Amino acid sequence: MELLVNNIQKKYANVTAIKKLSFNVQQGEIFALLGPNGAGKSSLVRMLTGFTSPDSGDISLTIDGEKHTSIPAYTLGYLPEDRGLYPEKTVVKNLLYFAQLNGVDKKSALTRAKYWLERFDLLDRIDDQLKTLSKGNQQKVQLITAVIHQPKWVILDEPFSGLDPVNQEKVVTFLSELKAQGMTVILSAHQMAMVEKLADRMLLMNLGEAVLYGSLTDIQQQVGSTAQLNAHFAKPVTTEQLKQQFQEADYQLLNPTTLLLSLSAQHSINDALSKITALGDLTALHSKEMDLHQLYLNAIANHGT
Ligand SMILES: Nc1ncnc2c1ncn2[C@@H]1O[C@H](COP(=O)(O)OP(=O)(O)OP(=O)(O)O)[C@@H](O)[C@H]1O
Numbered sequence: 001m002e003l004l005v006n007n008i009q010k011k012y013a014n015v016t017a018i019k020k021l022s023f024n025v026q027q028g029e030i031f032a033l034l035g036p037n038g039a040g041k042s043s044l045v046r047m048l049t050g051f052t053s054p055d056s057g058d059i060s061l062t063i064d065g066e067k068h069t070s071i072p073a074y075t076l077g078y079l080p081e082d083r084g085l086y087p088e089k090t091v092v093k094n095l096l097y098f099a100q101l102n103g104v105d106k107k108s109a110l111t112r113a114k115y116w117l118e119r120f121d122l123l124d125r126i127d128d129q130l131k132t133l134s135k136g137n138q139q140k141v142q143l144i145t146a147v148i149h150q151p152k153w154v155i156l157d158e159p160f161s162g163l164d165p166v167n168q169e170k171v172v173t174f175l176s177e178l179k180a181q182g183m184t185v186i187l188s189a190h191q192m193a194m195v196e197k198l199a200d201r202m203l204l205m206n207l208g209e210a211v212l213y214g215s216l217t218d219i220q221q222q223v224g225s226t227a228q229l230n231a232h233f234a235k236p237v238t239t240e241q242l243k244q245q246f247q248e249a250d251y252q253l254l255n256p257t258t259l260l261l262s263l264s265a266q267h268s269i270n271d272a273l274s275k276i277t278a279l280g281d282l283t284a285l286h287s288k289e290m291d292l293h294q295l296y297l298n299a300i301a302n303h304g305t
Pocket residue numbers: 012013015016017035036037038039040041042043044
């Protein structure tokens with residue numbers, strides 16, 4: 001039950017949202033779709049759910065010997081980009097409604113609703129009208145509606161949006177539990193720290209194309225560099241000085257005296273150090289592994305250049 005996406009393309013009137021994209025999602029993994037606004041993630045999700053079809057190329061998923069061109073609705077749990085619950089109804093009525101819509105009997109639905117509400121610390125709100133919950137808590141109820149029928153495949157469009165850090169961590173735990181229960185999870189997200197913790201593999205898109213693809217380790221290898229130097233200077237450094245020494249995509253001036261430099265494959269650590277010391281007196285220097293956030297920024301900055 002591997003989802004195969006082969007060379008798909010999708011055009012709207014005058015925009016090519018997806019240009020020749022190929023990847024696969026393996027059963028039981030957490031797969032993240034990453035990319036800047038407009039990269040094509042929602043267009044891709046609409047094709048994976050069968051809401052629209054590619055103009056060319058194909059999507060295939062074989063279930064019990066039967067081939068499908070998208071993830072069939074009966075096996076899918078979906079958190080759409082535009083959330084849609086019933087604000088006047090209670091939390092439990094919302095959950096029972098969506099569970100029963102997906103063929104779950106009322107007793108099992110109630111058991112599962114209580115289970116997940118407890119996991120999200122919302123059990124005491126079960127009989128409250130949904131609209132009386134905070135935005136983040138409504139989001140958690142919406143997440144439960146996507147999985148209450150225990151689908152095999154789950155697609156979550158930005159499950160972390162609108163959640164505070166504590167609740168983002170709860171969603172990480174929730175998603176890990178879905179995986180442990182045997183679900184395959186595809187999610188789009190902009191929170192790289194969460195993705196780094198969770199995703200088995202990922203696809204970074206930009207302008208409808210794949211920029212990076214694979215596990216974090218695969219991606220680090222594709223980029224060919226994983227280290228960053230954090231340099232603190234006694235006096236402010238100017239962007240003119242930096243431009244003379246480094247490629248613009250490789251550095252960030254975090255504040256006038258703090259430089260974050262990505263060590264690209266082209267320059268050795270000795271080369272980088274001599275360029276850094278040429279900028280002025282250092283007060284501190286640290287090195288660290290490049291995180292997904294920085295890999296993402298570098299890859300997008302370098303894409304198409
Ligand atoms: N229905 C549509 N008609 C015309 N153009 C569209 C349509 N939907 C999306 N697009 C365009 O296709 C491109 C990809 O958009 P898409 O919504 O898939 O990106 P995204 O990665 O989901 O962005 P975001 O992170 O902002 O949700 C954009 O240029 C967008 O303007």
